[in-house]
Amino acid sequence: MSFAGNGIGITRGIAIGEAHILQRGMLEITPRSIEQPEIPFEIERFRDAVCCARDRLQSVRQKIPESTRSDIVAFIDTHLLMLNDAALIQAPIDLIKQHAYAAEWALQLQKEALVQVFDTMDDPYLRTRKDDVEHVVNQIQKALHEQGEETDGDLTGKVILAQDLTPADTIVMRHQGITAFITEFGGPMSHTAILARSLGIPAVVGVHSITRLLRQGEVLVVDGEHGVVLADVDRRTLDHYRRHIHTAADQATQRLSLIGKPATTKEGVRVSLMANIELPEDIESTRVLKADAVGLYRTEFLYMNRQGMPDEEEHYRTYRKVIEGLDGIPITIRTLDLGADKQVDGCTAASCNPALGLRAIRLCLKEPKIFQPQIRAILRAAIHGPVRIMIPMLSNLQEVRKLKAIIAETKRQLAEEGLPYADHIPIGGMIEVPAAALSADAFSKELDFLSIGTNDLIQYTLAIDRVDDEVNYLYDPLHPAILRLIQTVIEAGKAADIPVSMCGEMAGDPRYIPLLVGMGLREFSMQPGSLLIAKECLFSLSAEKLSKQTRKLMKKLGSSKHERLLDKICRLH
Ligand code: PEP
Ligand code: MG
Numbered sequence: 001m002s003f004a005g006n007g008i009g010i011t012r013g014i015a016i017g018e019a020h021i022l023q024r025g026m027l028e029i030t031p032r033s034i035e036q037p038e039i040p041f042e043i044e045r046f047r048d049a050v051c052c053a054r055d056r057l058q059s060v061r062q063k064i065p066e067s068t069r070s071d072i073v074a075f076i077d078t079h080l081l082m083l084n085d086a087a088l089i090q091a092p093i094d095l096i097k098q099h100a101y102a103a104e105w106a107l108q109l110q111k112e113a114l115v116q117v118f119d120t121m122d123d124p125y126l127r128t129r130k131d132d133v134e135h136v137v138n139q140i141q142k143a144l145h146e147q148g149e150e151t152d153g154d155l156t157g158k159v160i161l162a163q164d165l166t167p168a169d170t171i172v173m174r175h176q177g178i179t180a181f182i183t184e185f186g187g188p189m190s191h192t193a194i195l196a197r198s199l200g201i202p203a204v205v206g207v208h209s210i211t212r213l214l215r216q217g218e219v220l221v222v223d224g225e226h227g228v229v230l231a232d233v234d235r236r237t238l239d240h241y242r243r244h245i246h247t248a249a250d251q252a253t254q255r256l257s258l259i260g261k262p263a264t265t266k267e268g269v270r271v272s273l274m275a276n277i278e279l280p281e282d283i284e285s286t287r288v289l290k291a292d293a294v295g296l297y298r299t300e301f302l303y304m305n306r307q308g309m310p311d312e313e314e315h316y317r318t319y320r321k322v323i324e325g326l327d328g329i330p331i332t333i334r335t336l337d338l339g340a341d342k343q344v345d346g347c348t349a350a351s352c353n354p355a356l357g358l359r360a361i362r363l364c365l366k367e368p369k370i371f372q373p374q375i376r377a378i379l380r381a382a383i384h385g386p387v388r389i390m391i392p393m394l395s396n397l398q399e400v401r402k403l404k405a406i407i408a409e410t411k412r413q414l415a416e417e418g419l420p421y422a423d424h425i426p427i428g429g430m431i432e433v434p435a436a437a438l439s440a441d442a443f444s445k446e447l448d449f450l451s452i453g454t455n456d457l458i459q460y461t462l463a464i465d466r467v468d469d470e471v472n473y474l475y476d477p478l479h480p481a482i483l484r485l486i487q488t489v490i491e492a493g494k495a496a497d498i499p500v501s502m503c504g505e506m507a508g509d510p511r512y513i514p515l516l517v518g519m520g521l522r523e524f525s526m527q528p529g530s531l532l533i534a535k536e537c538l539f540s541l542s543a544e545k546l547s548k549q550t551r552k553l554m555k556k557l558g559s560s561k562h563e564r565l566l567d568k569i570c571r572l573h
Helices: 036-063 070-082 086-099 103-119 130-146 167-175 191-199 235-258 280-288 312-325 360-366 368-384 397-417 434-438 440-446 454-462 469-474 480-496 513-518 528-539 543-555 562-570
Strands: 002-006 014-021 158-162 180-183 203-205 219-223 228-231 272-277 293-298 331-334 387-391 427-431 449-452 500-502 523-526
Touching: 014 235, 036 070, 036 086, 036 103, 036 130, 036 167, 070 130, 086 103, 086 130, 103 130, 167 191, 180 219, 191 203, 191 528, 203 219, 219 235, 235 528, 272 280, 272 528, 280 312, 280 528, 293 523, 312 331, 312 368, 360 368, 360 397, 368 387, 368 397, 387 397, 387 449, 397 427, 397 440, 427 434, 427 440, 434 440, 434 454, 434 480, 440 449, 440 480, 449 480, 454 480, 480 500, 480 543, 513 528, 513 543, 513 562, 523 528, 543 562
Parallel strands: 014 158, 158 180, 180 203, 272 293, 272 523, 293 331, 331 387, 387 427, 427 449, 449 500, 500 523
Antiparallel strands: 002 228, 014 219, 219 228
């Protein structure tokens, strides 16, 4: 057996499967000509590659279930249409004919010409369409590259190795049946990582050079919890991991008996366990697992991988479907959190430092044409079930006041138009910027609830980009500064008598739940797959005991006793 790599484990769970190395983005295309008599053959080779790229896309499209969001399907449809476009397909054929270029080089030249045209466009939305050109060209280049080699179109049961994966890649490959993935870059709080957890895909990110170190087809063990990748594994080790997989599956089956039982601590303190949702399958699991509520509905996924912006009707239809699908389970809809790691074509300005730039509520307040349709749609959809609105990335009270004014004005307009809407919707804010955490008392006076977004709070407090694996070693939810900020927010909510929840990844991690219970947190929102694990953990805890120990810890933060006290609390479950 050999140890193939160590990275950041982002999903609980182990997987065993054959390596499938994604070549995408790694092909180097150099100028190459062919002999005149080879031209017809070269054109045929190019046409075959286009057919192959088309077949692959069509087969992915067919595997996406009906219920899956239309934006992913639309993304694939756009690429399928481009595979029929003369500018992309006929032009390289002409280049092959006229200059006897190899197919790869002809395609590369045409891509460069198209990208240049897009670059000169004034419309920022059209400018970003060049990403689609790049994507489709990569698919054809890949097919050209694989001609004559054994291709591996079927990804069922495969462990994907790639430099990096986008959230859309992750969803599409899940539908293709992959068993795990490993990437060279990326962080545990990136949206690809959050999605992988939500889809239950064991994954390890930040394993540098892994795509060059391993061979296509070799059997790998991926330990998504400890961030370990093993290759060349002997039978005994394989058996060990297989037993582990079976035990985990048995435990998961046993946990199903917890469905419907109220989440409480040992002494009966009620804790609310809520779900973070974004994909259609999350709605189903939230309902089946009987979450107390949806504490975070990420709506920006409605904007990704598509052409154009969703209009009010699309927003409305989507939210109504989600609300009705939840069958009475209350939902907190987060307004758009676009920008930074959630980029959307054509709708965010280029920023030198996107995480600190025009994102989330900042962008929404600046661009009413993006924000208005969403607010109107939420207000209208909220007549179909219990809804709360939550604002991401607040940093000052003006933002809250402006948002409230927009909501009031929107209600006035809807009334004028005679459209039904919900009049009393609680408005809450995400506390994910240190300034907001330190001013949580002021925010508590103007908002109906607070939710702590630790993914960003940790990023901004510790000054570590959440998608940059180089600074991942600094990622520490237990850093004294983070604990103080969390405590401040919980206390502020208590003083103002408003609910405080946590919806960052920390809330669903059993390593931190005892400490958070000790701090007085009573509402946890997490990806649906963690709900029963968290419930099981809560049953074993004493809130009273934890509260005493946590008070002691908070007084000793940073002292020599800090680590020992922390250990004691975290080991309690
Ligand atoms: C967070 O920042 O903790 C959060 C829940 O929001 P997101 O991960 O979507 O930025
Ligand atoms: Mg956030």
